[in-house]
Amino acid sequence: MTLQELSQKLARKEISSMELTQNYFKRIQSLNPKINCYLTLCEETALKQAQASDQRRAEGKTIGLLDGIPIALKDIFITEDIRTTCGSKILENYIPPYEGSTALAFKNAGTVLLGKLNMDEFAMGSSNEFSAFGPVRNPWNLDCIPGGSSGGSAAAVAADLCAATMGTDTGGSIRQPASLCGVVGLKPTYGRVTRSGLIAFASSLDQAGPMTKDITDCAMLMNLVAGYDPKDSTSLNVPVPDYTASLNKSVKGMRIGIPKEYFIDGIDTQVATSVRNAAKKFEELGATVEEISLPNTKYAVPAYYIIAPAEASANLARFDGVRFGYRTPDPKDLLELYEKSRGHGFGAEVTMRIVIGTFVLSTGYYDSYYIKAQKVRTLIKNDFLNAFKNFDAILTPTSPTPAFKLGEKTDDPLKMYLSDIFTIPANLAGLPGLSLPCGFSKEGLPIGMQLIGKHLEESTLLQLGFTYEQATEWHKKRPAL
Ligand code: GLN
Numbered sequence: 001m002t003l004q005e006l007s008q009k010l011a012r013k014e015i016s017s018m019e020l021t022q023n024y025f026k027r028i029q030s031l032n033p034k035i036n037c038y039l040t041l042c043e044e045t046a047l048k049q050a051q052a053s054d055q056r057r058a059e060g061k062t063i064g065l066l067d068g069i070p071i072a073l074k075d076i077f078i079t080e081d082i083r084t085t086c087g088s089k090i091l092e093n094y095i096p097p098y099e100g101s102t103a104l105a106f107k108n109a110g111t112v113l114l115g116k117l118n119m120d121e122f123a124m125g126s127s128n129e130f131s132a133f134g135p136v137r138n139p140w141n142l143d144c145i146p147g148g149s150s151g152g153s154a155a156a157v158a159a160d161l162c163a164a165t166m167g168t169d170t171g172g173s174i175r176q177p178a179s180l181c182g183v184v185g186l187k188p189t190y191g192r193v194t195r196s197g198l199i200a201f202a203s204s205l206d207q208a209g210p211m212t213k214d215i216t217d218c219a220m221l222m223n224l225v226a227g228y229d230p231k232d233s234t235s236l237n238v239p240v241p242d243y244t245a246s247l248n249k250s251v252k253g254m255r256i257g258i259p260k261e262y263f264i265d266g267i268d269t270q271v272a273t274s275v276r277n278a279a280k281k282f283e284e285l286g287a288t289v290e291e292i293s294l295p296n297t298k299y300a301v302p303a304y305y306i307i308a309p310a311e312a313s314a315n316l317a318r319f320d321g322v323r324f325g326y327r328t329p330d331p332k333d334l335l336e337l338y339e340k341s342r343g344h345g346f347g348a349e350v351t352m353r354i355v356i357g358t359f360v361l362s363t364g365y366y367d368s369y370y371i372k373a374q375k376v377r378t379l380i381k382n383d384f385l386n387a388f389k390n391f392d393a394i395l396t397p398t399s400p401t402p403a404f405k406l407g408e409k410t411d412d413p414l415k416m417y418l419s420d421i422f423t424i425p426a427n428l429a430g431l432p433g434l435s436l437p438c439g440f441s442k443e444g445l446p447i448g449m450q451l452i453g454k455h456l457e458e459s460t461l462l463q464l465g466f467t468y469e470q471a472t473e474w475h476k477k478r479p480a481l
Contacts (some may be wrong), residue, residue, distance in 0.1 A: 003163055003212065003213075003216075004220065006069050007069065010067070013102070016356070017050040017068030017070075018050045020068070020070055021114070024162065025114070025462045027161060028041065031161060031481055034137060034142060034481075035156075036135065037151075037152040037155040037159070037339055038114075038116070038118065038152070038156070039075050039085055039118050040075070040085075040115050040116040040344050042082055042114060042188070045082075046112050046114050046115075049110075050070075050112050052110075052416050053067050053110050063110040064109055064110065066106075066109040066224065068112065069112065070112040070162060070315075071106060071111045072100070072114045072115050072116065072162035073117065073166055074116070075117055075118065075166060076168050077197060077198060077208075078097055078098065078197040079099065080095075080098045080099040081114070082206070085116075086097050086121070087118065087130070087132055087149070088121045088350070089132040089326065090342070091121070091319070091325055091326075092326065094324070094325065100198065101194040101196040101229050102166055102195015106166075109224055111123075114161075116134060117152035117156055117165060117219050118136045118151065119131060119151065119153070120148040120149035120151065120173075122199070122316065123168055123206075123327070123351050124312070126149070126176060127146075127147045127148045127151065128147070128152065129145060129148070129406065129407075130148070130347060131152075135406055137406070139159040139479040140182065140444060140445050141443070141444070144403035144406065145180070146177055147177030148176070149177075150174055150178075150211060152166065153165045153166070153167040153211045154180065154181035157181070158182055159182045160213075163213075163217075164213065165209070165210075165212075166211065166225070166405055168207065168208045169206075169207055170206050170308060171205065171308060171423060172423025172424060172426060173401075173426045174209050175434075176399050176435075178211055178398070178435045178448060179450075180399060180445070181400035181446060181448070182440075184210075184213065184217070184437070185209065185210070185435045186218050186222065186435075186458065187209050187433045187434075189236075189455050190234070190421075191235055191236035192207070192226050193207060193209060194208070194227075194229035195232045195234065195235075196235075197231075201308070201312055202307065202308040202315070203311055204311060205427045208225065210222060210225070213475070214475050215247065215462055215469050216244065218243075219244040219462050219466075220243075223242060223243050226240045226458070241352065243458065243462055246459045247463060247466040250286065251282070251285055252285075252286030253286065254286075254392045254393065254460075255288050255397050256282055257289075257290055257291070257292035257391035257393070257395070258279060258292065258396070259294040259387075260291050260292070260293055261293065261295070261298065262294075262397060262422055264421075268400060270402070271400065274437075274447045275438060278395065278438040278439075278468065279474065282464070285468070285471060287464070292394070294384065294387060294394075295318035296376065297383070297425060301379055301417060301421055302373075302376075303376040304427070305356070306356075306373035306425045309354070309360065312357050312363050313354045313357025320338050320341060321338065322337070333343060335394070377428045381429040384425070388454045392460055393451050393453050393457075393460060394453075395449060395451055396452065397422055397447075397448075397450065398422060398435040399448065400419070401419075402446065402447055420449070430455065431453065432453045432455075432461060433450050436468065436475065438472075438474060442472070444456060451465060
């Protein structure tokens with residue numbers, strides 16, 4: 001059931017939060033061994049939260065629409081007294097002493113936290129195979145990856161092991177796994193949703209957002225998490241619309257651009273066809289669709305793989321066995337303490353990113369790599385701003401292929417990096433991007449499309465997504481587990 005359906009059932013007292021929570025744990029017990037999407041379960045605290053919610057309802061003191069609904073969070077969100085690993089051995093035993101802003105928002109809304117979800121280590125990856133705690137499997141085909149880095153989140157929603165969740169997206173980590181698991185994922189405008197209480201990967205790109213079963217649920221979670229947070233210095237202090245209120249507005253006359261650079265060699269033909277069919281559907285629904293050009297698209301992946309590692313190398317300096325994280329037992333001196341703690345704690349992909357990031361920031365290379373990548377970033381942003389002079393939204397595939405097999409790309413970083421070729425540009429430009437289901441491959445794997453919007457125009461994307469959803473059935477399909 002969706003958040004909306006659960007909320008109604010709870011309101012009509014057809015089910016209690018306690019029963020719901022117990023049902024979710026039963027389902028998790030039977031399916032999580034196969035899917036491996038949960039890293040930590042919070043059964044004891046969850047049952048208490050459920051009981052408290054039922055009590056509030058009995059007394060007529062229900063907090064809001066989400067009160068009593070069981071959710072989960074990607075293990076990058078700081079949760080007070082609950083282990084937060086960020087998918088890394090270096091934080092295997094880290095128990096945060098405070099509640100991050102996102103976790104707090106969910107707690108204050110009366111939701112029940114079932115547990116913390118698997119992810120690529122420090123959110124670096126596109127397949128969830130770089131988790132220190134084993135890969136997550138795609139609920140649609142257990143031999144396939146769920147996407148990454150929010151692979152546990154996408155799989156948990158697709159397999160209904162939680163009602164909805166939050167992921168984070170630095171280069172595609174909400175949208176790409178949402179697309180590969182057949183769920184909805186929204187990366188909001190940079191600054192729209194707080195980054196406070198989020199373990200930082202690349203601070204100028206990171207953004208948290210909902211991963212849900214449908215567009216209405218996505219809008220409901222945006223209503224909860226969007227808005228100014230004084231604890232995040234890049235948080236935008238601007239009014240927030242009611243995201244559910246505008247879903248029903250007509251899309252007649254809206255102008256959608258399809259960038260020709262996004263239909264490249266190597267893109268799966270079934271993906272291309274599904275997105276083209278979605279474009280036709282939008283035309284039937286009254287929007288106009290035209291081809292556009294975003295000429296600097298091909299530089300997005302190389303620019304990202306300089307900027308993101310550069311920021312990561314700085315952010316991850318705090319995991320040194322002194323301030324945070326695993327500490328080697330008997331170092332002979334301070335240098336060895338750092339080397340052994342970090343060497344043991346970080347996996348290969350994270351280590352490679354730190355090395356690349358340190359390199360591109362070092363004297364002599366800073367101008368030719370880092371500064372150049374920043375200039376390219378501006379060009380990419382300008383491409384979008386130009387396009388948005390004449391268009392309301394941009395339609396693209398989310399991922400160039402449906403889910404691939406486990407092990408298929410782990411030996412080839414470039415192949416893996418290209419999984420995010422269509423999602424990275426929106427992060428570089430700070431724009432909102434929504435992924436929603438738009439088809440299935442002949443192998444039965446979900447295909448997703450991406451709608452990119454103007455800064456702070458999440459409601460336009462949700463409106464387009466909702467209208468499409470009303471006219472199609474893709475979002476109603478569930479994996480046969
Ligand atoms: N797959 C990309 C990377 O590995 C994006 C990850 C993300 O968005 N967190 O960096």
